[in-house]
Amino acid sequence: MEKVLLTVRDLQKTLGWGRDTCYKLAKSLPHVKIGSALYVRSEDVRDFVANAAKRRADVRAELAGGGVADE
Numbered sequence: 001m002e003k004v005l006l007t008v009r010d011l012q013k014t015l016g017w018g019r020d021t022c023y024k025l026a027k028s029l030p031h032v033k034i035g036s037a038l039y040v041r042s043e044d045v046r047d048f049v050a051n052a053a054k055r056r057a058d059v060r061a062e063l064a065g066g067g068v069a070d071e
Contacts, residue, residue, distance in 0.1 A: 005032070005039040015049070017059075024063040 003010065011022035026038045029048060033039070052059050 003042055006042050006045060007037050007039060011040070011045065014045075021060055021063060025059075028063060 008019065008022045008026050011017065011025060012019060015022065025048070026040050029040045029044045031038050031040045
């Protein structure tokens with residue numbers, strides 16, 4: 001069964017991205033914080049990646065700008 005909520009470490013494993021990029025992604029999406037851990041919905045991550053792929057986006061550049069660019 002797929003996890004509903006993912007941590008930054010889960011994002012790193014799933015996406016193969018670096019810690020800082022995954023942390024910025026988690027902060028840019030709707031999230032919950034439990035203790036010191038950020039959790040994002042796996043559905044939101046899938047939607048983000050699909051949208052970024054469709055736009056051929058430079059995800060790292062978008063996240064470095066402090067947020068996700070809208071179409």
